[in-house]
Amino acid sequence: MNADNYAQCAELAMLLELSAGPKPGNVDRCHDHPDMGFRHFLASAVSAYPVFRKAAAGEAGIGALILEAVEGWRRFGISCNTHFGEITLLVPLTMAAGREGDLRDDLLRVLEGSTVNDAIRFYEAFRLSGARVARVDQLSLADRSAEEEIRCRELSLIDLMKLSEGHDLIAREWSRGFSRSFQLSALLRERVEEFGPNDGLVLTFLEALAGHDDSLIQAKHGLDKAREVSKRAEDALCGDDPIQLARELDHAFLKEGINPGSTADIMAASLFIALRDGCFEVIL
């Protein structure tokens, strides 16, 4: 595989994640959100392709690439946050894949090799993206003065992720070598083989949501709501017809303004891992 092939895996992971449905609360093939449609996510995914190719070819640093991805979708005229979480997971994954060794080992090296400059670029990218994270007192992504502190304390991007792993799913993945994404990738293959590509993905999404509170829900509605949502996903999985229950959950979440965006991000990372392993025929 070459840099283009890894970029294609990342691009396709984004598009397949987007298109599976019913994916409770999120934009999918069946419905848009009032402020953001399916087409915005398509365009945003397309805008990221050159970033993924550069990442796989080792042509730029991790923070600069995440920033370039956000600038890319804004140049397409998209002003809301589409893919900040997915990009934050897929850029290091694509960088690691491009090294063509053991993916887990290379990923650890990529993450641990992140610098203070990567952290500064990441904060810049966050502000440009319009993404939301839980409020914190120290080193908040939304706080411009945080950059000064990052430089003073010489904090790299992985240092910052480790500080946030308690309240953010994406930071948790960074801190733990993407252990959850690898685990869900294995589960995804099993579910897809048993239930087919779409339903397998929906069921894995439900399991991901049931297993961990979603950070975007937590940021928007608080921890109690995030826990309640995970419990409802678990209940759907325990029912007789989880896909039908996912459809009902979808209607309910849409009404309540709940979209488990961070869980979708982790699903995209899991899809990338499966596609990079050559699982095209299984996933498609």
Added chain:
Amino acid sequence: MNADNYAQCAELAMLLELSAGPKPGNVDRCHDHPDMGFRHFLASAVSAYPVFRKAAAGEAGIGALILEAVEGWRRFGISCNTHFGEITLLVPLTMAAGREGDLRDDLLRVLEGSTVNDAIRFYEAFRLSGARVARVDQLSLADRSAEEEIRCRELSLIDLMKLSEGHDLIAREWSRGFSRSFQLSALLRERVEEFGPNDGLVLTFLEALAGHDDSLIQAKHGLDKAREVSKRAEDALCGDDPIQLARELDHAFLKEGINPGSTADIMAASLFIALRDGCFEVIL
């Protein structure tokens, strides 16, 4: 704009065309076909990206690029024809866009510059793609011995397209400098401005289908059926609620096994022209 930007326009044109709905008879956001799903078209579009970048950068000939695109989707494990028509239109368009002059003039130069070798590669690509075209007595795309005749008579790809323009929409576009695609691109912008991105695209699709018999329908069901389908599209456009009538037509065409694939190909070319002109905010 650079080669990546033109490739992104081509990629996004494919994805937006795919995702608009109801698009009577074709795979769209709302439904799959039994043998081919939305995800196969997503993967096929992603597989074409490097081809489009090479086309925009002027790095290979037109026939070789069309063949590379078909090989690309087959490498992803897709064994049926997904995008042969779209690729045959988008490759020369992306090549022309990469020359960064007047798109219509550059396109004519690209088409007229095609060679005997491009014709041979194109025949090879056709056979590999599993695409269907109307049966003809001479120089049939399905006929292996045609290649010998092409070499003997020194026929370039544009020569062959001119011989087929009477019975194939794609060949007609090639023969006439994509005049229909440019015309539909202008119409698309008007319709999208008036009816929004999705419905504007659906209405333009109906107008495209009403205006010309679809070659794929002709190849599968004969000319009479293709004419009847165009008439039914025209009737839908004349009704009080064309989008609702498109939905009804969609159900009917699916039942009858009618998919106007060539019209979809022309729509992707029209979308490319609009996106290349910087119409992102209109189209999205």
